[in-house]
Amino acid sequence: GGGGSGGRSSAAVTDKDLLSKTTGNNAQIAFLLDTNPPKGTRDFYPPDMRLRSWLFSQWRSVASLYGFSEYDAPVLESESLYTRKAGEEVTQQLYNFVDKGDRNVALRPEMTPSLARMVMAKKGGLSLPLKWFSIPQCWRYERMTRGRRREHYQWNMDIWGVDGIQAEAELLSAMVSFFKNVGLSSDDVGIKVNSRGVIAEVLIELGVPQEKFAATCVLVDKLEKVPLDAIQGELEELGLEKSTIEKLTSVLTNKSIESISAVLPPDSQAIQQLSQLFTLCKSYGIEDWILFDASVVRGLAYYTGVVFEAFDRKGVLRAIAGGGRYDK
Numbered sequence: 001g002g003g004g005s006g007g008r009s010s011a012a013v014t015d016k017d018l019l020s021k022t023t024g025n026n027a028q029i030a031f032l033l034d035t036n037p038p039k040g041t042r043d044f045y046p047p048d049m050r051l052r053s054w055l056f057s058q059w060r061s062v063a064s065l066y067g068f069s070e071y072d073a074p075v076l077e078s079e080s081l082y083t084r085k086a087g088e089e090v091t092q093q094l095y096n097f098v099d100k101g102d103r104n105v106a107l108r109p110e111m112t113p114s115l116a117r118m119v120m121a122k123k124g125g126l127s128l129p130l131k132w133f134s135i136p137q138c139w140r141y142e143r144m145t146r147g148r149r150r151e152h153y154q155w156n157m158d159i160w161g162v163d164g165i166q167a168e169a170e171l172l173s174a175m176v177s178f179f180k181n182v183g184l185s186s187d188d189v190g191i192k193v194n195s196r197g198v199i200a201e202v203l204i205e206l207g208v209p210q211e212k213f214a215a216t217c218v219l220v221d222k223l224e225k226v227p228l229d230a231i232q233g234e235l236e237e238l239g240l241e242k243s244t245i246e247k248l249t250s251v252l253t254n255k256s257i258e259s260i261s262a263v264l265p266p267d268s269q270a271i272q273q274l275s276q277l278f279t280l281c282k283s284y285g286i287e288d289w290i291l292f293d294a295s296v297v298r299g300l301a302y303y304t305g306v307v308f309e310a311f312d313r314k315g316v317l318r319a320i321a322g323g324g325r326y327d328k
Helices: 011-017 046-065 112-121 166-181 196-205 210-222 228-237 242-252 257-261 269-284
Strands: 076-078 095-098 104-107 130-134 137-139 151-153 156-160 189-195 290-292 306-312 321-324
Touching: 046 166, 076 112, 112 130, 112 156, 156 166, 166 189, 166 269, 166 306, 189 196, 189 269, 196 210, 196 242, 196 269, 210 228, 210 242, 228 242, 257 269, 269 290, 269 306
Parallel strands: 189 290
Antiparallel strands: 076 104, 095 104, 130 156, 137 151, 189 306, 306 321
16 A cells, blocks of 8 residues: 555564563463554544544534534445545545455545435435534545644535525635634634636636546646646646646736736636625625635535635645535
8 A cells, every 4th residue: 555664564573573482381472562553543642632622612613603513424435435537636545445245445535425425315305505514533545744644533514505605605704713713813824715617717718628627626736735847747648738737827826816807708707706705705804814816726626616725824834724615
């Protein structure tokens, strides 16, 4: 698998080395138990658990303040729930295996597919709109970096059955309420907002075909982490010419709705939506926290509309939160 080279030596070797000496006729075998949790996971001793419970209670209180109901699902799901063809990191990082009944299963890397499965299982029997939240433990088999191990908890809030941009405004407001409740201000955290619609319109203007759209978004999302040269080849594999890629990247570095509007058709639906969202954020009193950034696309292929990402204003930490609309 991927991940930690130079980690532990194989169990067999270690155990053999740990066999104790034989005494008389009785060969006593003693195994020294490894006291570390599995690689990439962590233990929560009571002081850590107090902090975690406090954090979860902050999440639950904001969720209930906004009228969300809590749900849960199994940590173990069918692998087919996650296999999508858009070159997403999440599908390459599945913690997957074949169980004893020969079923292909995976530990959930994210919660949204489980939620979709639960909603579909009720075959339209749930009254919409739904406002559900969860605090799932998620698993990703990936190379570990600072602040990112192989399992993590996250706070998910989802709204189903609302066509309008009001849903996004409410979620952004809930995020801000949480930040304020834990003593953070808009000097500490900002939330970048964009719309996949903006990119779709830019790609259409640049003549990029619709079916390459999701894959292009996933690559564009990597531009925050790697220079253009590093993914140039992958973009070219999609059939995007260098000039197109350069135009695309110049558009995606826009930080104001006005300047991006200049590149898009005058009746741009994406721009209308974003303007409406900013107006709503003003009404919610959270405009200090929100800014437009055309480079935000998020790494999941199923987003179809507004996407957002909370970041640390000092630029030290990785994304604090993120999300977006997935209409299909």
